[in-house]
Amino acid sequence: MRNPFLALVRAGTQTLTQSFPDLPTEATGLPTVTAASCRGCGACVAGCPTQAIVVAGDEVTLDRGRCLGCGQCVRCCPTGTLAEERATRTAVRTRAELLLSNHPGPRTPSAALPLLRRSLHVREVSTGDSAGDLEVIASTNAQFDVARFGVHFVASPRHADALLVTGPVGRGMREALLRCYAAMAEPRLVIAVGTDAISGGLFRGGYAEANGVPTDLPIAAYVPGAPPHPWSIIHGLLLAMGRD
Numbered sequence: 001m002r003n004p005f006l007a008l009v010r011a012g013t014q015t016l017t018q019s020f021p022d023l024p025t026e027a028t029g030l031p032t033v034t035a036a037s038c039r040g041c042g043a044c045v046a047g048c049p050t051q052a053i054v055v056a057g058d059e060v061t062l063d064r065g066r067c068l069g070c071g072q073c074v075r076c077c078p079t080g081t082l083a084e085e086r087a088t089r090t091a092v093r094t095r096a097e098l099l100l101s102n103h104p105g106p107r108t109p110s111a112a113l114p115l116l117r118r119s120l121h122v123r124e125v126s127t128g129d130s131a132g133d134l135e136v137i138a139s140t141n142a143q144f145d146v147a148r149f150g151v152h153f154v155a156s157p158r159h160a161d162a163l164l165v166t167g168p169v170g171r172g173m174r175e176a177l178l179r180c181y182a183a184m185a186e187p188r189l190v191i192a193v194g195t196d197a198i199s200g201g202l203f204r205g206g207y208a209e210a211n212g213v214p215t216d217l218p219i220a221a222y223v224p225g226a227p228p229h230p231w232s233i234i235h236g237l238l239l240a241m242g243r244d
């Protein structure tokens with residue numbers, strides 16, 4: 001390569017210019033609840049490995065905070081009441097917003113947190129979700145480039161504004177997580193990335209008491225999925241910053 005500058009120009013820009021496109025065809029989206037009326041057959045409840053769905057009469061409630069995105073409920077629903085969502089803006093600010101229903105009650109809009117709007121320094125603690133960790137790493141690569149939104153990952157909790165948690169937080173990691181949080185200066189917030197971190201996922205209720213991030217921590221954003229797509233993780237980070 002004689003001229004490195006020309007080589008760089010020819011390579012072009014690697015960073016994706018369109019933010020939050022729909023999922024690529026090879027990825028499976030999370031289920032959503034549509035307006036199509038439910039027949040009450042119960043097939044979705046019987047097939048769900050994490051008891052994420054409750055059906056009462058014609059009312060369906062889906063807890064995305066427990067959903068692994070396996071797609072079984074969508075495949076077996078005869079009425080289209082449960083359907084796949086292809087959007088990547090799937091993060092929310094409150095746990096209640098992860099509950100989807102075809103009979104939604106009144107909703108209190110979640111408040112923005114414009115605390116750390118311009119930049120966010122993040123310390124990740126993985127409590128055992130390698131797939132989620134890989135997607136967090138992908139969010140920092142040249143394509144997704146989370147740094148362009150003012151987000152930087154740091155090595156020490158002393159330098160962090162946000163604690164990003166992946167994995168189901170079993171007994172063995174709970175103390176380490178709480179110590180990491182205690183080492184952070186105020187203002188500080190927590191982001192739960194992935195269904196394991198939100199509820200424990202498949203491990204919930206097991207002997208390891210792996211039921212997700214302790215609810216007494218101030219969780220500013222929840223990113224459902226097992227694992228979530230890098231755009232969904234970036235969406236959660238922007239929500240926590242009060243920028244979406």
Ligand code: SF4
Pocket residue numbers: 031044047048049050051052053062066067068069070071072073074
């Ligand atoms: S996609 Fe989610 S809600 Fe549906 S069966 Fe799988 S885990 Fe349960």
Ligand code: SF4
Pocket residue numbers: 037038039040041042043044045055060076077078079080081082
């Ligand atoms: S949502 Fe679909 S699969 Fe579930 S009970 Fe209703 S009709 Fe059956």
